[in-house]
Amino acid sequence: MRITRRQFLKFLGGTAAALGISQVEWSQIAQILARPNILNGANVLWVQGQTCGGCITAFADVYYGGVDQDDVSALSSYTDILTDSVEDFIQNYAGAGESITVEDVLLDVINLQYMNVVMAPAGDAASSVLYKYMYDTSYPSFVLIVEGAIPNPNGMGSITNGDDFCGIGHYSPQNQDLGMVTAMERLIARASAVIAYGNCASFGNVPGATNAKYDSATKKYEHTDASGVFGFIDRKWPGDPNNYKGRTINITCCPGHPEALLLTVVDYLVNQSGLLGNLDTFHRPKSSLTVPHNLFEKTLHNDCPRLAQYGQGFFASKFGDTRGQAYGKPPCLWKLGCQGQDVRTPCHTIGWSRQHADNPYKSTDGGTNISCIHAGMPCVGCGERGFPETLRTEY
Amino acid sequence: MAIVKIDPVNRIEGHLGVNVNISGSSANAASAIATMYRGFENILYKRPVQDAIQIIPRI
Numbered sequence: 001m002r003i004t005r006r007q008f009l010k011f012l013g014g015t016a017a018a019l020g021i022s023q024v025e026w027s028q029i030a031q032i033l034a035r036p037n038i039l040n041g042a043n044v045l046w047v048q049g050q051t052c053g054g055c056i057t058a059f060a061d062v063y064y065g066g067v068d069q070d071d072v073s074a075l076s077s078y079t080d081i082l083t084d085s086v087e088d089f090i091q092n093y094a095g096a097g098e099s100i101t102v103e104d105v106l107l108d109v110i111n112l113q114y115m116n117v118v119m120a121p122a123g124d125a126a127s128s129v130l131y132k133y134m135y136d137t138s139y140p141s142f143v144l145i146v147e148g149a150i151p152n153p154n155g156m157g158s159i160t161n162g163d164d165f166c167g168i169g170h171y172s173p174q175n176q177d178l179g180m181v182t183a184m185e186r187l188i189a190r191a192s193a194v195i196a197y198g199n200c201a202s203f204g205n206v207p208g209a210t211n212a213k214y215d216s217a218t219k220k221y222e223h224t225d226a227s228g229v230f231g232f233i234d235r236k237w238p239g240d241p242n243n244y245k246g247r248t249i250n251i252t253c254c255p256g257h258p259e260a261l262l263l264t265v266v267d268y269l270v271n272q273s274g275l276l277g278n279l280d281t282f283h284r285p286k287s288s289l290t291v292p293h294n295l296f297e298k299t300l301h302n303d304c305p306r307l308a309q310y311g312q313g314f315f316a317s318k319f320g321d322t323r324g325q326a327y328g329k330p331p332c333l334w335k336l337g338c339q340g341q342d343v344r345t346p347c348h349t350i351g352w353s354r355q356h357a358d359n360p361y362k363s364t365d366g367g368t369n370i371s372c373i374h375a376g377m378p379c380v381g382c383g384e385r386g387f388p389e390t391l392r393t394e395y
Numbered sequence: 396m397a398i399v400k401i402d403p404v405n406r407i408e409g410h411l412g413v414n415v416n417i418s419g420s421s422a423n424a425a426s427a428i429a430t431m432y433r434g435f436e437n438i439l440y441k442r443p444v445q446d447a448i449q450i451i452p453r454i
């Protein structure tokens with residue numbers, strides 16, 4: 001799948017336009033992204049723990065060509081304004097028609113050193129990279145992207161420190177099984193920044209769910225007691241004396257919004273200290289001067305397509321309530337347990353599945369944002385801490 | 396008899412290891428190892444059945 005550098009930047013321009021990034025800041029970002037080998041030695045390790053793989057799937061689906069570049073024209077009134085400056089810069093710097101592959105994107109933009117789903121090597125060739133980053137202090141600094149939850153290092157039901165719940169490789173020269181807990185102990189300490197991508201790595205999510213299966217023989221609950229990066233730091237280094245949390249960024253939602261991850265990485269490259277100093281109480285990125293956005297600041301309720309119906313008191317009484325559909329005014333889903341008033345994710349500002357123009361659940365309010373509410377499903381709060389305990393089965 | 400362990404297997408979703416028993420120059424046996432456990436059956440235990448539709452997709 002070959003996309004040109006212009007198409008890639010135009011797509012980013014489309015995303016940026018939806019979030020209100022201004023022309024001045026975008027050309028600065030475009031300068032950074034248009035440069036080959038921009039990282040100057042900084043690498044990215046993407047390590048998967050107890051994950052379903054949905055986060056990398058969402059990310060790959062957007063940036064491996066799941067996006068039809070023609071759909072960016074849906075925002076053409078915005079992108080024309082932005083891409084004039086971007087195209088000028090591309091003409092002068094990158095050259096028209098210069099093509100890059102998706103591999104170039106992954107290797108040049110974020111210089112991905114290790115990632116199970118997309119990397120070329122297997123076995124020792126791959127685990128040696130992870131082993132060296134874990135144990136060889138001469139290896140360069142890196143940004144760690146964590147996907148998936150980390151099992152309990154105290155070994156709730158585990159016969160080791162939790163590594164037996166989640167092994168991530170075997171390094172034959174040392175005949176050593178690499179486990180997620182050991183890898184996190186070493187990589188979090190050495191990373192220049194940790195991006196916890198997805199709700200599992202942020203808050204534990206489904207692998208960290210409490211459950212009622214109690215084994216009276218061992219007097220333990222039968223769960224892996226998984227946690228996100230923050231919970232792991234609390235368990236492994238109580239009190240966080242080295243301030244690992246200070247360089248951890250959470251990108252929430254299940255799966256994590258891929259545009260949020262890319263914008264966060266861009267913000268990190270452009271203004272690292274500004275990003276790390278500008279996080280909210282859950283360490284989600286806030287809007288910055290270089291990458292202004294409002295990804296995690298407004299609730300879903302704020303931009304909900306059914307907000308008018310909420311104001312009118314027109315609520316759905318059951319799933320499949322089709323009243324008002326004929327007029328394009330489907331009922332508000334609050335009484336079915338919608339948690340949109342408490343959840344702050346970009347589901348209504350960026351949305352999902354932007355390219356599905358013929359999706360039967362495409363919103364009728366003219367926008368291209370697609371969220372659960374557009375499909376008629378109330379928000380279950382998968383982007384907030386406490387999922388899945390916060391599920392409210394009102395039905 | 397040597398055991399060759401290939402872990403991680405790349406280009407798949409999820410975690411997988413492969414153990415191959417080699418004696419001489421031929422492989423006698425091979426096994427695939429699922430290296431990650433979350434316990435979805437335990438997570439679903441005694442939850443309202445309607446919660447399953449939100450939890451199971453995360454497998």
